[in-house]
Amino acid sequence: MNHTSCNITAYESFPLVQLCVYIPVFLSGSVLNALALWVFCCKLGEWTETRVYMANLALADCSLLLTLPFKILSQFYHLKVDRWCLFLEGAYFVNRLMSISIITVVAADRYLTIKYPLKAKMLRSPLKAALASGFLWVVIIGTIFLIKKVETREQGELCFEKLSTEPSVITLGVVIGGFFIPLIILSFCSIRVIAELVRKKKEKCHEEKLIRKAVHIVSANMAVFILCFLPLHMGHLLRFILDSTSSNCAAIQRVNNFVHLASVLANVNCCLDAVCYYFVNKEFKRASPKLAKSRSEASEAAES
Template identity: 55%
Template structure:
């Protein structure tokens, strides 16, 4: 390896002050609002609803994943040291575990909804709250194991800082996370959402009395797809561009621009923690009623009277 190529292997780029200021301005409200909303969501999911459904199981796990990711954001901003410690890897691993747990939970929820609508008779045999618990547990175990193995084999202690790579060696782990962690789930999520929408559009034409309700369900699906793509597509495109840049030995100036784009895309991705929680409230009548009862619990102790129904969110 020539000296020129060797020098290109590491670029000591630092995030610009503008990037850091943007992170501070956005992460502070995201953290505060996200913690409050996700804590409220967990309170309602676990204590204020009488019937566990498949979607309720997935939404509870999604709220937990979002909640845990939020608590890594202050550390992500504060950790500026040039060494990778055990504590750093714990927070970094927690960050990525919960990001990809969110992606997979959103995808599995779409699959569950697709089965329920496309195959209603078979769905009674395939779906159950207990099976949803088992699937969620399997996803947690799978993603934790993958991240743990990745962090052990990356050997980052001498080639990076916390939440940032300095090494110019192309990382196959990053490439795998882009393909298996996003683009494959995106394909599945899009397929399920499109098929469900087609089914609902046909139903709306043949059932005019349910037109408003069906249109609301279609709007929810469209909103969920938009949030998923807007939040997670930029960051994974950034990872893919960085992989290509490392593979083609791009200049440090180019790497710095890619890293700045990655930081901005990461900010967008992390706002998903708030957007998920907002969806709980605005798209579901039952959740609204339960949350209203929490805010008035000191004035009245009325029992929950609204009938339970599956959440049609995310």
């Protein structure tokens, strides 16, 4: 459906909203993630699987934060699409997708450790975690590079903006593959881990407080992920539906405004990751060896 009469733009006060939110997010997020990288790379001893993933998560979040000042400038000065803009957009989306992917992999790794401890010993290692992280970087960077290469942008279109109301199948694919599939995986793994922790809490009353903390933090981690990323991707999905089926320019504009606001919320996740995963790692690391040991003993007994 053609909507050539629609004039879709960011609402007037959005640059000011970005400025007010992104300045504290950029400053605090940069410090927290740079500190996390320094600790992971320079202050800890032996590398573990979790440490590898956390270092990659901090790197992705830190890299995304570096694009935020340019995102603000693009709104204030209405920067047009050029090679520099395409590079910035690519870096922005690569690091957001990488952050989502690493969070999902951490949830899957945690589930594997608790549910299948014997298999986990064979499947998990710092080297394999590094290879998995490297594979994700290559796939995501390659995917975004190809998208930017084949993507058609209208002449005079603004950086970080979608002015066209033609439905973008590429955007739909990225939304489904880059968020909704990871969301299903993360939700499944987190819920199963929480169920396992609750079961163990009933069996081991002396460890109830420790396990309860782990349950609360894993739950909070999943809630933060959903709260930060779900509104944005639901907005993209709704925008695709309206672009495909509706000629109501006002409705498309409202959804576009919602997507802009939701993107601000999604970028706040860069700060929350550093805080949230510190506590997840700390508490879960204390609880999981006992849980894994218990399940491992049960598995060995069943096999003998």
